[in-house]
Amino acid sequence: MTIIRRDPRAEWIARNRLHPLHGKLQQAEARWMGPNGLIRKNPHAVGFIGPNGIKRIDRSGAQQGGSARQRSAAVEAVQLPLHVVAQPAHYICVVPDMVGGRLSSHDKDLLGLARQLAGNDGAVLAVVFGEHKEGAFDTAGVDRLLLIQGEEYEGYAPEQRIQALAAVERQFAPRHWLLPDSRMGGAELGRRLAAKLGERPATRVWQVEGERCVGRAGAGREDLHRALPRLILAAAECAEPVGETRHEALPLSLDNSVARSLPRIEDLGPVAVDPAQIPMAEAEFILSGGNGVKNWDLFHQAAQALGATEGASRVAVDDGFMPRNRQVGATGTWVTARVYLAVGISGAIQHLQGIGACDKVVAINLDPGCDMIKRADLSVIGDSAAILQALIEKVSAWRQGGARDAA
Amino acid sequence: MTDLNIVTLVSVGAHPTSGRARRAEQDARAVELGLRLAGEHLRVVHAGDPREEALRAYLGMGLPELTVLEQPAGADALPALADFLAEAGAQLVLTGSQAETGEGSGLLPYLLAERLGWPLVVGLAAVEKVEQGHAQVLQALPRGQRRRLKVRLPFLASVDNAAPVARQSAFGPARRGELQVEAVPALTDELFADAQLQPARPRPKRLKVIKAKTAADRFKAATAKASGDGGQVLRDLTPEAGAEAIFKLLVEEGVVR
Numbered sequence: 236m237t238i239i240r241r242d243p244r245a246e247w248i249a250r251n252r253l254h255p256l257h258g259k260l261q262q263a264e265a266r267w268m269g270p271n272g273l274i275r276k277n278p279h280a281v282g283f284i285g286p287n288g289i290k291r292i293d294r295s296g297a298q299q300g301g302s303a304r305q306r307s308a309a310v311e312a313v314q315l316p317l318h319v320v321a322q323p324a325h326y327i328c329v330v331p332d333m334v335g336g337r338l339s340s341h342d343k344d345l346l347g348l349a350r351q352l353a354g355n356d357g358a359v360l361a362v363v364f365g366e367h368k369e370g371a372f373d374t375a376g377v378d379r380l381l382l383i384q385g386e387e388y389e390g391y392a393p394e395q396r397i398q399a400l401a402a403v404e405r406q407f408a409p410r411h412w413l414l415p416d417s418r419m420g421g422a423e424l425g426r427r428l429a430a431k432l433g434e435r436p437a438t439r440v441w442q443v444e445g446e447r448c449v450g451r452a453g454a455g456r457e458d459l460h461r462a463l464p465r466l467i468l469a470a471a472e473c474a475e476p477v478g479e480t481r482h483e484a485l486p487l488s489l490d491n492s493v494a495r496s497l498p499r500i501e502d503l504g505p506v507a508v509d510p511a512q513i514p515m516a517e518a519e520f521i522l523s524g525g526n527g528v529k530n531w532d533l534f535h536q537a538a539q540a541l542g543a544t545e546g547a548s549r550v551a552v553d554d555g556f557m558p559r560n561r562q563v564g565a566t567g568t569w570v571t572a573r574v575y576l577a578v579g580i581s582g583a584i585q586h587l588q589g590i591g592a593c594d595k596v597v598a599i600n601l602d603p604g605c606d607m608i609k610r611a612d613l614s615v616i617g618d619s620a621a622i623l624q625a626l627i628e629k630v631s632a633w634r635q636g637g638a639r640d641a642a
Numbered sequence: 643m644t645d646l647n648i649v650t651l652v653s654v655g656a657h658p659t660s661g662r663a664r665r666a667e668q669d670a671r672a673v674e675l676g677l678r679l680a681g682e683h684l685r686v687v688h689a690g691d692p693r694e695e696a697l698r699a700y701l702g703m704g705l706p707e708l709t710v711l712e713q714p715a716g717a718d719a720l721p722a723l724a725d726f727l728a729e730a731g732a733q734l735v736l737t738g739s740q741a742e743t744g745e746g747s748g749l750l751p752y753l754l755a756e757r758l759g760w761p762l763v764v765g766l767a768a769v770e771k772v773e774q775g776h777a778q779v780l781q782a783l784p785r786g787q788r789r790r791l792k793v794r795l796p797f798l799a800s801v802d803n804a805a806p807v808a809r810q811s812a813f814g815p816a817r818r819g820e821l822q823v824e825a826v827p828a829l830t831d832e833l834f835a836d837a838q839l840q841p842a843r844p845r846p847k848r849l850k851v852i853k854a855k856t857a858a859d860r861f862k863a864a865t866a867k868a869s870g871d872g873g874q875v876l877r878d879l880t881p882e883a884g885a886e887a888i889f890k891l892l893v894e895e896g897v898v899r
């Protein structure tokens with residue numbers, strides 16, 4: 236039997252808040268075993284001081300400790316568990332579109348589907364052509380990454396890419412090939428690959444269940460239910476993207492160099508299209524003006540210099556500076572631009588809805604606290620006229636320099 | 643107009659709401675492009691049932707005749723078309739990019755090109771010029787962009803909705819035009835042994851899944867504005883420095899060229 240020994244003096248000091256030694260004898264921990272074997276709790280020791288100076292107690296256990304430590308914990312990103320495939324039993328090969336050098340949401344859905352098909356012992360192999368800017372292959376579900384680079388793959392070189400994919404087929408013999416059935420290139424590449432490999436693909440697949448898949452057929456009035464083939468061209472949202480795990484994204488390479496095919500189609504480069512002719516919903520690059528644009532001639536000049544399609548906020552349209560069909564937002568056009576440059580737009584929710592699908596938003600505004608700045612990837616605080624003027628000068632200088640370099 | 647030997651392949655379409663047989667939208671555009679390039683010399687070919695009335699809509703675009711390679715429904719059109727094209731001495735073959743009925747996989751031009759060993763241009767928007775066995779063409783890209791390509795003859799090209807809109811079909815020429823029927827051996831398509839066509843089911847809408855573990859996180863996810871975590875904010879810069887930063891991003895993203 237243990238004898239509980241008490242120190243009446245210490246207890247007295249601990250009770251007496253005015254005693255000079257009181258602080259030292261305070262229990263540091265929030266729970267301890269009391270002298271009678273009971274669990275005692277000190278409610279003053281739990282919780283932390285919140286940002287407003289008020290004590291908060293979070294019983295989920297997520298936020299413990301002092302406010303200083305809590306800050307750093309919030310910044311720390313959650314580490315997802317790493318899924319390791321040491322010896323892949325088979326490969327599921329995905330060829331993402333990489334629009335603008337990054338995985339599109341369609342690509343991520345496809346990687347999610349590939350992850351499903353790979354199971355526990357298979358590996359998802361992503362084949363990426365050319366340079367890329369993607370930094371999150373691991374969280375998108377890529378176990379193995381094959382980068383195929385070289386000047387022969389630059390520009391429009393579908394036949395050369397098919398040569399490379401045929402080499403992948405020989406080396407890895409993937410169990411499934413997955414390509415996005417998208418106009419950004421996947422649809423074409425996938426069908427070319429099908430013709431080359433002699434595989435009959437399932438196209439516009441939107442559901443895969445076990446060994447069966449469902450794809451849209453005809454003009455979209457019918458569904459085709461069929462057995463899952465080796466080559467799948469899947470529609471957007473065919474599966475949930477990977478979200479719970481991290482993957483290795485180990486780089487691989489081709490053993491043999493790819494035969495260079497004599498190009499039968501020669502790429503003579505992009506053709507300048509009048510940006511005003513491109514429907515706004517489709518435009519890739521939009522320069523949009525709002526109430527903060529005071530000099531509209533300068534705005535039009537800037538759009539022309541940058542080669543951007545013009546857009547506007549509702550205020551600019553209501554005030555008669557821009558035609559109604561240029562309005563971006565809830566009651567205007569929902570745009571899908573890759574880059575959206577908002578000049579003097581405050582970012583009302585009705586406007587932000589319309590640009591929800593935009594990739595990169597750049598804001599020029601006087602007010603550093605407005606909602607557009609919160610949405611933007613890059614914001615410049617300043618007067619719109621001066622910045623547009625500087626931008627026009629910059630672009631024309633660059634254009635001339637480029638022309639000189641080419642000559 | 644060129645003296646190219648152009649063949650357009652057409653199929654029978656279906657009206658998007660009623661499902662009635664009609665001329666297929668993209669195929670009609672391919673005929674339009676062919677008519678602009680070759681005028682009356684354009685040859686139009688269909689593999690299927692010659693008694694299909696909807697075929698006459700193509701004749702109504704101003705064609706004197708239309709060749710039909712007679713096949714029963716459900717037959718594989720590929721071998722018949724490949725044999726026909728190899729014999730016809732075509733230099734340019736135009737097709738739509740996707741059929742409106744049946745599987746509609748859009749594979750036919752690819753398989754034909756592979757079989758004939760010809761190059762294939764996808765999304766042809768215009769033929770600019772033809773000289774010395776090469777054609778210079780414009781290809782339609784997403785987002786209204788165009789690319790110029792040089793391709794050697796003979797080649798196949800599929801058109802999509804970026805090609806010129808098809809002219810109307812007139813009733814008189816549609817009646818007067820002739821359907822030339824050729825018998826070809828039929829091979830059944832074995833896909834439908836295993837696959838079934840069913841009326842399209844509406845696709846499930848993707849729900850916004852919130853993977854929050856605690857009430858505090860869920861509350862935050864439900865009330866947060868749909869905004870990113872805020873990007874880079876540049877203040878107190880000269881306009882030139884601000885413009886420089888924006889310009890750098892535009893060039894990096896490849897939208898300024």
Ligand SMILES: Cc1cc2nc3c(=O)[nH]c(=O)nc-3n(C[C@H](O)[C@H](O)[C@H](O)COP(=O)(O)OP(=O)(O)OC[C@H]3O[C@@H](n4cnc5c(N)ncnc54)[C@H](O)[C@@H]3O)c2cc1C
Binds near residue numbers: 548564567578605619
């Ligand atoms: C039912 C309904 C539907 C709507 N639908 C739409 C819609 O579809 N689309 C839409 O856009 N709006 C819509 N609105 C209107 C919307 O709520 C806002 O009123 C509108 O978007 C604001 O436009 P703005 O940002 O151009 O103007 P403001 O809110 O006036 O913002 C002007 C911004 O410019 C900045 N600025 C001022 N001067 C300068 C300068 N010299 N240099 C740089 N920056 C400067 C200011 O700091 C401010 O941030 C709708 C409203 C309603 C009620």
